[in-house]
Amino acid sequence: MSQLDKIVAAYRVATQYPALSSARIFDGSKSSVSVHSVWVQRVLERQAKTRFRQTVFSDYKTYSLTSPPTDITNELISAHSKSNKYFCVVREVESGKEIKQYLEVWADCSLVKNYDLSALDVHGKIYADGEFGTLEWSPDETKIVYIAEKKIPKSEPFYKQKSKASAQKDGVNNDIVPGKEYDWSQDWGEQLVGKITPVLVVCDIKTDSIDVLPNIPNDINPATATWIPDGKGVVAIGYTITPRKLGLIYCTNRPSHVFSLTLSGEYTVLSKNSEQLSMKSPTFNLSGTKLLWLERLADGPHHSCFKLMCCNWSTKEITTVVDFDNKILQVNNEQLPFYGLYNQAIPKRSWLNDDKTIVLSTPQGGSIHTFAIDTESKDIHYLPITKPFHECVSVLDVFNDILVCHKSSLNKPGQLFAIKIPSISEGYDFTNISIHEISPSRSLPNSDNFIVEHGYTLHDKPTTIFYGPKNSNCPLIVWPHGGPHSASLDSFIADAAFFVQIGFAVLFINYRGSIGLGKDYVESLLGNIGDADVKDVYNAVQSNPLWSNRKLLLYGGSHGGFLVTHLSGQYPSLFKAVCALNPVTDLITMFGTTDIPDWDIAEGGYNYSEVDSLANSKEVLMKLADCSPCKNVHKVQAPTLLLLGDKDLRVPSSQGLSYYHLLKKHGVTARVLMYNDCHPLSTVSADMDSSINTALWFEKYSSDVSE
Numbered sequence: 065m066s067q068l069d070k071i072v073a074a075y076r077v078a079t080q081y082p083a084l085s086s087a088r089i090f091d092g093s094k095s096s097v098s099v100h101s102v103w104v105q106r107v108l109e110r111q112a113k114t115r116f117r118q119t120v121f122s123d124y125k126t127y128s129l130t131s132p133p134t135d136i137t138n139e140l141i142s143a144h145s146k147s148n149k150y151f152c153v154v155r156e157v158e159s160g161k162e163i164k165q166y167l168e169v170w171a172d173c174s175l176v177k178n179y180d181l182s183a184l185d186v187h188g189k190i191y192a193d194g195e196f197g198t199l200e201w202s203p204d205e206t207k208i209v210y211i212a213e214k215k216i217p218k219s220e221p222f223y224k225q226k227s228k229a230s231a232q233k234d235g236v237n238n239d240i241v242p243g244k245e246y247d248w249s250q251d252w253g254e255q256l257v258g259k260i261t262p263v264l265v266v267c268d269i270k271t272d273s274i275d276v277l278p279n280i281p282n283d284i285n286p287a288t289a290t291w292i293p294d295g296k297g298v299v300a301i302g303y304t305i306t307p308r309k310l311g312l313i314y315c316t317n318r319p320s321h322v323f324s325l326t327l328s329g330e331y332t333v334l335s336k337n338s339e340q341l342s343m344k345s346p347t348f349n350l351s352g353t354k355l356l357w358l359e360r361l362a363d364g365p366h367h368s369c370f371k372l373m374c375c376n377w378s379t380k381e382i383t384t385v386v387d388f389d390n391k392i393l394q395v396n397n398e399q400l401p402f403y404g405l406y407n408q409a410i411p412k413r414s415w416l417n418d419d420k421t422i423v424l425s426t427p428q429g430g431s432i433h434t435f436a437i438d439t440e441s442k443d444i445h446y447l448p449i450t451k452p453f454h455e456c457v458s459v460l461d462v463f464n465d466i467l468v469c470h471k472s473s474l475n476k477p478g479q480l481f482a483i484k485i486p487s488i489s490e491g492y493d494f495t496n497i498s499i500h501e502i503s504p505s506r507s508l509p510n511s512d513n514f515i516v517e518h519g520y521t522l523h524d525k526p527t528t529i530f531y532g533p534k535n536s537n538c539p540l541i542v543w544p545h546g547g548p549h550s551a552s553l554d555s556f557i558a559d560a561a562f563f564v565q566i567g568f569a570v571l572f573i574n575y576r577g578s579i580g581l582g583k584d585y586v587e588s589l590l591g592n593i594g595d596a597d598v599k600d601v602y603n604a605v606q607s608n609p610l611w612s613n614r615k616l617l618l619y620g621g622s623h624g625g626f627l628v629t630h631l632s633g634q635y636p637s638l639f640k641a642v643c644a645l646n647p648v649t650d651l652i653t654m655f656g657t658t659d660i661p662d663w664d665i666a667e668g669g670y671n672y673s674e675v676d677s678l679a680n681s682k683e684v685l686m687k688l689a690d691c692s693p694c695k696n697v698h699k700v701q702a703p704t705l706l707l708l709g710d711k712d713l714r715v716p717s718s719q720g721l722s723y724y725h726l727l728k729k730h731g732v733t734a735r736v737l738m739y740n741d742c743h744p745l746s747t748v749s750a751d752m753d754s755s756i757n758t759a760l761w762f763e764k765y766s767s768d769v770s771e
Contacts, residue, residue, distance in 0.1 A: 067763075078559070088460075095124070097466055100117060102117050141199045150205055167181055191213070209265070214276075253660070253713050253714070264280065284305070286325075292324060299346045311660040311713065316360060317364060319339050321334075335375075344357065345358050359371045367550065369406060371385075386405055386444070390582050406551075417464060427551050429525060449469060455472065456555035473516060475561075480502045513533055517529070521604050527575070531569065541618075543624070546623045571604070577597055622714070622743065630696070632701075647693070652692065697727060697730060700727060704727055705734075707720075717738065
């Protein structure tokens with residue numbers, strides 16, 4: 065077998081494992097549990113991803129599939145009613161050149177309603193994304209609320225030759241507006257292309273009526289709705305769209321509020337109505353007496369620490385349950401830091417039976433920890449599902465004091481667990497939970513030969529994760545995460561597993577600006593990008609001779625690409641090769657081309673609302689120039705591979721291309737791979753080609769022959 069064949073085989077192995085999309089407890093008691101789960105799996109032969117649903121039954125000793133996995137790739141979004149009597153699905157079906165959407169309602173093992181949404185023509189396409197997507201049954205199980213694109217009037221040229229009969233017909237058709245066909249409308253940016261004006265829609269399955277809810281202000285776009293307890297209206301997030309929309313995906317700092325809207329059109333703001341605040345994920349407790357949501361300051365870093373807010377539904381009084389402050393928790397006579405909440409959503413079902421305790425999972429220092437939070441006493445309890453700051457455990461659903469959680473690590477693909485929380489006279493015993501696997505335990509080949517080590521390397525915080533072969537001095541891939549306000553986590557990453565399988569080690573660094581280590585840690589990077597984050601990555605590598613004395617390679621995307629291009633320019637003799645995915649290389653030119661120009665200004669240390677144009681802001685202009693990797697391109701020595709997406713709206717491919725031309729100008733070996741993809745390069749074809757080309761690039765320039 066050739067070396068290329070071995071690399072391709074290793075990629076196939078690393079990417080064969082399905083990734084969990086969702087899980088829901090269908091029924092559960094102290095003696096058994098039944099769980100529906102949805103998974104996504106790459107199918108290399110088809111260059112596509114498939115989605116499938118399966119159901120498992122467990123008596124907490126063993127588990128078994130109650131039905132074979134079912135392909136649901138053409139299902140956009142689905143929801144069970146509270147009693148599980150009804151199940152609704154939004155399905156997309158190709159019909160000639162058109163893709164049609166249907167809303168299906170299932171009950172009694174059969175399809176009982178099927179609405180052809182394209183034919184009914186009440187609205188545009190239904191939203192099924194993670195930012196706006198909603199599909200939820202009313203408490204009485206007679207109505208379904210969802211979010212869709214607003215229907216827009218048809219347009220045509222000012223002059224269009226028509227038959228006499230057609231002209232007479234159009235004369236009474238007021239829906240056609242001439243001269244509007246080229247009007248530009250702003251959408252919500254990267255990965256939300258075409259999502260311009262969302263509306264709230266209610267389908268009544270008794271009357272078969274589908275209606276758009278009225279009276280949402282024109283400057284507000286609704287998102288993530290849920291029914292109010294009496295079923296006479298909904299609660300949702302309202303995003304402010306003036307003076308412009310800024311890209312929403314990965315950004316939790318968009319001005320917004322929580323509102324209620326009755327079916328008759330009464331619109332009420334529930335949260336503090338401030339342009340300085342941003343909200344996410346409203347959810348009611350079991351009895352409907354408490355409404356919770358996540359809240360943070362708008363503007364500033366694109367993601368940061370949230371408060372957990374609680375609204376008393378009868379009085380509308382709002383209190384803070386979890387604040388921004390770091391805390392020290394007592395866990396089995398040991399102290400455990402709690403760095404705040406960074407989860408961008410609350411699971412639809414997350415309450416224990418006492419109706420005051422909510423279970424949430426959130427990044428904490430390179431891991432995801434799960435906590436039980438008492439919304440009345442405000443006590444926070446760590447759930448010891450795994451060792452703190454090792455692996456990642458995320459709660460997906462809570463029912464009848466049973467949790468369904470997903471656990472994975474860099475060296476172990478994800479697995480589902482059912483967890484029982486024992487009740488005692490004082491409430492719950494969170495120290496003696498019982499954990500039961502309900503999906504197969506999968507392992508990478510030769511996984512015992514690899515280690516995952518967490519280190520308190522920077523600023524006395526858990527900031528590094530090393531993953532690689534034991535007792536080996538193999539080349540080390542230094543892999544700073546993107547964002548910068550995200551985190552490297554000890555969760556399964558197929559590409560990391562692939563690199564380790566073919567003989568590399570990987571070092572992840574949660575530099576200043578990373579989430580999961582405190583609000584102050586996030587904000588400390590503002591005004592210091594290109595300096596503090598670069599130094600943190602460099603110092604992390606140099607902190608351990610077992611790392612620094614290896615052949616070093618750089619790999620990163622987005623802000624991670626910004627960092628690796630900075631590092632290769634600031635420390636040109638240290639690194640053997642670079643691979644940058646959609647990197648930020650020039651903040652000045654990015655300001656006018658990205659869907660999030662506020663990112664440049666905030667990271668530079670300024671207030672976006674005060675900057676109209678860089679032409680009028682010499683200080684800001686010079687600061688952005690000084691922060692940009694391209695200022696050191698003349699020093700770069702390492703061969704550089706640039707992986708770019710021509711559909712990327714977040715970091716347009718012009719950033720990578722301009723950097724490529726500068727590298728070539730200075731005689732640096734460089735190559736560009738351009739994919740028909742957006743920012744993450746996550747399509748099956750783009751990921752396979754980019755990952756294998758990266759492996760070949762690193763092998764070539766880290767080998768002894770290259771020297």
